[in-house]
Amino acid sequence: MAALRAALLLPTVDELGQCVAGLVEAAQSLGSVEQGLRSGEAAPDGLRSDLDGLKNELRRVHALIEQGAAFHSGLAKLLGSATAGYTPSGAAAPLTPAGALSVQG
Numbered sequence: 001m002a003a004l005r006a007a008l009l010l011p012t013v014d015e016l017g018q019c020v021a022g023l024v025e026a027a028q029s030l031g032s033v034e035q036g037l038r039s040g041e042a043a044p045d046g047l048r049s050d051l052d053g054l055k056n057e058l059r060r061v062h063a064l065i066e067q068g069a070a071f072h073s074g075l076a077k078l079l080g081s082a083t084a085g086y087t088p089s090g091a092a093a094p095l096t097p098a099g100a101l102s103v104q105g
Contacts, residue, residue: 001026001057008064013104 003022007015037043077092084093 001054001061005057005061005064008061008068011068 004016004019007019033044033047076095080095081092083095087093
């Protein structure tokens with residue numbers, strides 16, 4: 001989660017892509033712990049603390065994603081008004097994306 005949070009501070013496709021494997025592994029580990037608890041196994045030592053830490057990290061990551069989305073939405077409105085003006089109601093004109101395709105790899 002810390003790596004994902006760091007990648008969200010200066011996001012690039014490569015940085016975010018490098019986080020995927022770790023997130024998949026973490027999700028699988030959580031699934032294994034859940035299955036164990038449901039089958040009656042004792043909770044591992046420190047589980048509560050680890051889950052509280054994960055919850056806090058997820059809150060931080062969520063906030064970064066929300067802030068990034070709000071930034072890009074505001075930027076799109078700004079660019080829309082700069083390129084196409086305003087609608088009759090006074091709202092910024094929507095930004096019309098160019099028809100382009102970019103493939104990497």
